[in-house]
Each structure stands twice: as structure tokens, then as C-alpha cells.
Amino acid sequence: MKAIIYRDNGDSDVLELVDRDLPAPGPGEVQVRVVVSGVNPTDWKTRSGATNPKQFPEVTPHLDGAGVISAVGAGVDQGRVGERVWLFMAAAGRPTGTAAEYTVVPAARAVALAAEAGFDLGASLGVPALTAHRALTVAEDGPARLHPGALDGKVVLAAGGAGAVGHAVIQLARWAGATVISTISGPAKAALATAAGAHHVINYREGDPVAAIREIAPEGVDIVAEVALGANLALDLAVLRTRGTIATYANDGGKPVQLDVRQNMTLNTRFQFLVLYTVGDRALAAAAEDVAAAVRDGALPVGEEHGLPLVRFPLDRTADAHRAVEDGTVGKVLVDVRAESTR
Incomplete structure (x- = not known):
């Protein structure tokens, strides 16, 4: 699979596009085929080392994204395979963020995406x-x-x-x-x-x-x-x-x-x-549940006509996406991981 990684903290030039084996989900985890990855200020700050030093020898960045569950680990309902989901805190304390064709996250951090909601919306939820x-x-x-x-x-x-x-x-x-x-x-x-x-x-x-x-x-x-x-x-x-x-x-x-x-x-x-x-799992779980309900109600649309312009980059230009966020681009910066992005 294609993935963006960095091995050292630094400016956006430390980001590399590489080939990697598919990550396998462990107990309580799901593997997700990522369609769209969302970029937040915390992503570039983490990459730069401005907030915390790098925790792993190699890191795939980005906390937020959206895609489809492609495999599940032990203890996770097999029926979730094929489920459309939005992801939050994917790279928090983990080396596998959403700037890759596949990622692995704890099952609770992959939230069912309402049928009428596109992957762009899903990737724009998370941190914001x-x-x-x-x-x-x-x-x-x-x-x-x-x-x-x-x-x-x-x-x-x-x-x-x-x-x-x-x-x-x-x-x-x-x-x-x-x-x-x-x-x-x-x-x-x-x-x-x-x-x-x-x-x-x-x-x-x-x-x-x-x-x-x-x-x-x-x-x-x-x-x-x-x-x-x-x-x-x-x-x-x-x-x-x-x-x-x-x-x-x-x-x-x-x-x-x-x-x-x-x-x-x-x-x-x-x-x-x-x-x-550091907000705690209880607060995150409650927020994810309420945000999912708001999405089902159609209350969180994105796009310029809804007040949040979408600024897009392909996976191989993730460094440019980071620079856009660092430069204060107005709107939500997204990385298209797969060509079949459903918006």
C-alpha cells in the first residue's frame, strides 16, 4: 500500500511517500481502507516536534479520516466489515494515522458514517x-x-x-x-x-x-x-x-x-x-456519539456553500497539504487517498 511517513521531526519536507505492507488489526482494532484523510493544525505541529517529540521510529500522520472497514481484529463484530466510517484520533499515541491507503485504529475510534454523508464530511469531523x-x-x-x-x-x-x-x-x-x-x-x-x-x-x-x-x-x-x-x-x-x-x-x-x-x-x-x-475516553465517546447523531440529522454539512471550503490535495502532495494548513488556508484541508472518493 501507499503511505506517507516521517522518520524525524521537522518541516513538511520530512514527509515521504513509501510502499508499506498492509497493517493487520490486533484485538479490539479495525483495519480501514482510507478514502479521504483530514489535516488539522495539530498534525503539522506534531510532525514538526512543536508539541511533543516523535514517539515511534516511523509515523504515518493525521488524526482524522474516512473510509471503509476492511478487516477486524479479535473481539470486534465481523459484521462491521464493509461499514463506512469516520475516524478520530487515529495517530494519537499510535504510529498509524490516516495518510495511507489503509490504517488500523481501535474499533471505538471508527464511527459509523450515515448513509447520506460523504467521505469528505467524515474526514472533516474528528478534531474540529x-x-x-x-x-x-x-x-x-x-x-x-x-x-x-x-x-x-x-x-x-x-x-x-x-x-x-x-x-x-x-x-x-x-x-x-x-x-x-x-x-x-x-x-x-x-x-x-x-x-x-x-x-x-x-x-x-x-x-x-x-x-x-x-x-x-x-x-x-x-x-x-x-x-x-x-x-x-x-x-x-x-x-x-x-x-x-x-x-x-x-x-x-x-x-x-x-x-x-x-x-x-x-x-x-x-x-x-x-x-x-488528554480529555479522556468518556468525553471522547460521548462527543463521538453526539456528533454522529448530528450528522444523521444533516446538521454538519461541509463545503463553501455551508461555510467550510474544502481544499484538496492528492496523497503524494501531503507535504503541500501540511504547508497549506501551516499558512492558515481558510477551510478544511483534505488529502484524497483513493481516486474513488465519494463526496
Whole structure:
């Protein structure tokens, strides 16, 4: 089979296209014929060594993907062979990610893909959707699970609604019944956030964004899903309701975070920092189940008309796909592993 591998941390040039034997599923695992692989910022950061040193002599990257189960290991229902699935956390603590024609993952990390959903959608879930789910389920006064009506009466602020996680926050929050506000930096990104389903979009570079958000939510925002905490903290606190939650999954721009302790004591602010690698199996399982339900309801479509442009590369140009993500390409970067990709 064809696979992308790297043997050393470094820039995207360390990625190689090689021939490898098919990986065999062990007990509790499934072998998946990958059709589309999804690329996330965490993939290039892991490859570069920016987050953690390489754990294995050889690594096939990418956490997310979609394909068809082609074999199962001991203890897994044989009836799953032939099942269309989306994959999450494939390369987390393992050497076999989705940038290959076949991969092996624990059976629980291969989730049935609804019949009406394409492989592009499946490969776009994973990190963005599970991160969004976590951000929306950690509030003191909010739900631990998502379903239609779970966020009725709540106001969610999706910072950076044109990004992959922001896009998923908008879609999941709207599916669950929230009023959704998204902050964006210009008209093009406003169009994407609106297409994703945001009820209101606010350009944080123009006018008085705090006043604009407070006009929509006079009592304040219940949950902020934050991508740039250092840059946006002042705005977040100015619009947060008492006992509201700021769930942060990144600090884009790298601006240092400084907290006014008294201000946050008065607000009873809840800060939730999150990363999927350490969130725990229970939270991952709950998120995967709820995201699968949202997919069945048609609540998580992708493509430019739905607010998330798809940027495609063939397997042998995976290095270019990594560079695109590193350079901040707007939309979801996908790698077509097989020509028969069903979209």
C-alpha cells in the first residue's frame, strides 16, 4: 500500500511517500481502507516536534479520516466489515494515522458514517467537531451532552467562525438550539460564518463589537468557544454573563494571557482549557456519539456553500497539504487517498 511517513521531526519536507505492507488489526482494532484523510493544525505541529517529540521510529500522520472497514481484529463484530466510517484520533499515541491507503485504529475510534454523508464530511469531523462538542458541554449551567434542545435559551459566541472548529461550534450549537454569535475579521469570513448557520456575525475590527454583542445578548453570553484567548480575552469578559464559561482550544497569535483576578471572581468566570489528547475516553465517546447523531440529522454539512471550503490535495502532495494548513488556508484541508472518493 501507499503511505506517507516521517522518520524525524521537522518541516513538511520530512514527509515521504513509501510502499508499506498492509497493517493487520490486533484485538479490539479495525483495519480501514482510507478514502479521504483530514489535516488539522495539530498534525503539522506534531510532525514538526512543536508539541511533543516523535514517539515511534516511523509515523504515518493525521488524526482524522474516512473510509471503509476492511478487516477486524479479535473481539470486534465481523459484521462491521464493509461499514463506512469516520475516524478520530487515529495517530494519537499510535504510529498509524490516516495518510495511507489503509490504517488500523481501535474499533471505538471508527464511527459509523450515515448513509447520506460523504467521505469528505467524515474526514472533516474528528478534531474540529469533537473539540467543538467539548467546548459546548463544559459550562456549569449547561448540558453535558448535545442534542436538539440541549442549548435552548443559551447564547454561544463562536470566536473565529470561519475556522474549522469555529464552523463546527456554530453548527453544533445551532443544532442544539442556541442563539449563535460569531466574531470574524472581514466580509469574506462573515459570509462563511453566516453560511455555517450563525444567527449574528460581528466584525471585531469595526465599530464597538462589545456593544453589538450586548445588544443581541443583554444578559451576556453563556459560552465562548475561543481560538485566540490572549487577543480576545478583554472582549470575552466584557460580554460574558455571570457564571459564564470561556472554553479555549487555542491561542492563535500567541499573545500572553493576563487575568484580572478580581474581575473574574466577580463574574464567577469558568475557564475551560481543552485539548483532545488528554480529555479522556468518556468525553471522547460521548462527543463521538453526539456528533454522529448530528450528522444523521444533516446538521454538519461541509463545503463553501455551508461555510467550510474544502481544499484538496492528492496523497503524494501531503507535504503541500501540511504547508497549506501551516499558512492558515481558510477551510478544511483534505488529502484524497483513493481516486474513488465519494463526496
